Amino acid sequence: MLGPVSSKIKSISKLKYDEIPFEHWGLTATQTRRITEQKDHSMRDKRMTLKEAVTRYIKDGINLGVGGFVNTRVPASIIHEIIRKGTRNLTLSLQSNSICLEWLAGAMLLDPDRVSIKRVELAWWGYELIGIAPLWRYLVTNRIVETDDYTNYGMSVRFKAGAMGIPFIPVRDHGGSDMELVNRGKMIECPFTGENIYLLPSCNPDVGIVHTTAADMYGNARIFGALCTCPEISMASAYTIMTTEKIISSDTIRRYPNLTEIPYVAVDAVIEQPFGSYPGACYGYYWFDMDHLRMFRGLCDDFSKTGKKDGLKKYFDEYIFGCETYDDFLEKVAGHKKLRHLREMDGGQPIYTM
Template identity: 30%
Template sequence: MAELVSLHDAVAELVRDGDTVALEGFTHLIPFAAGHEIIRQKRRDLTLVRMTPDLVYDQLIGAGCARKLIFSWGGNPGVGSLHRFRDAVKDSWPVPLELEEHSHAGMANRYVAGASGLPFAVLRGYVGTDLVHQTETIKPITCPFTGEVLTAVPALNPDVAIVHAQQADRAGNVQLWGIVGVQKEAVLSARRSLVTVEEVVDRLEPRPGAVVLPSWVITRVAHVPGGAHPSYAHGYSVRDNEFYQKWDPIGRDREAFTRWLEDL
């Protein structure tokens, strides 16, 4: 059953050196505050998992928290590249970064397999692509019924999944709405989970199209208003487009990034 704690205490308890950690959220509800707390607590040797790594993963990589990235796309949305990510891959600064690249569909199906208690997922999308030859965790598999050659990918079961949501009630049940990605699947696939929320309410009001995560699938909940900034939380905040633009020169320069890190 989920327990409401501070963000500091949640990260201190749940995220350990060497863990596989997934911070998920698509376009909005990206758990930036939790990522920053991981940086402040100086976690190291993490395997970071995310379908679409953006600024928060650039920051975690630049801070030296990561040894490996499992992903399907990476960039500064609407602006360009992630330069701390590029520096780690090209020049091993501040530490070398291992890559495991998949498609969006492959990543989503890996989470679904993990959430379902299955060892792998099967899909057609990799057939004819070069990823089959570049990524060790994509393997051909023959359908026992039709003989069709498909591709299999192993389930994702992160040590910790972290997501941001709009609301939790005092019992630790969580509700999120708007554009959603694989937050539900990430939480259900993980061994431990943290949900940061904009608001704690006495009772969750049902919303059409909302995703509800019951307390019993969540380890910890932390009340963190604005915890998605500079992304947005539908109904609570707007996207800080200026921050995404300002990040580009910060991320490009090691000294500028180091100064940003010191002020975090």
């Protein structure tokens, strides 16, 4: 059943790797469906505080699906609260991200009894223009976390398969690269055309975390700007925590139902959190805060080069453990003038919340 490339590819690069038997890192599509079937599917008020949502859904050992893309519409406020609560042995599933992952990694390096990441399946971990992610490099080169590599399409479409309720999905990438050897996909011969085609397992996280442009209290959400993979992650996950810039009325949602990117059934907790993606960007509201990302990245870089944790510890004590809420964090770290500047940098991109 395996395509011919699978055996031939081994001599092309220098790669050596451990052969690890296949295992689902999160739920299967079927298990996720069974959980969904047991839920109350009524339209009920799902608003709660971040603290309530994180306490209810974030448990040790879960597979966490992280929304957004690099510095864009990332669920930063949810990660902030997850670190404050503490959670161990996480499996992270995502396409590309920056600050959310480095925050979790920093928390783990400071106190692995509070926060720890066991493994990561992803396409990319870094800050783009601002630089590589020092803690990601540290975790992998010191073999602190297990990794599984896909392309951005691969991870996104794995969530899509999860959202479709199917166990795998065929794709036209990964084949012939070393990801074919190390990741958990498989090359098969298409039963209809006879072509070699790569299959990826669905990704169904225990909990998905996303930030959206606007949503009603039931969780029907609009997203403006790039959707990233947020609709798919929400639909694929057994439970979804959603922060949103603005709660809007259900009448507003029903006026333009085509604008709903995530339906309420896929959402379990709704939290209105303006600037919820800060220091990332949220189209129509604010641009990313390059200064803050650079500052935090610098602290991580210092740690990875010197092994000294002072700078990181001070940051976490001040900006994460020293803040009861995300609003406290925003006030401390950014302040009105900074947030106003970030709004101006967004340039007032057109969004529709009426």
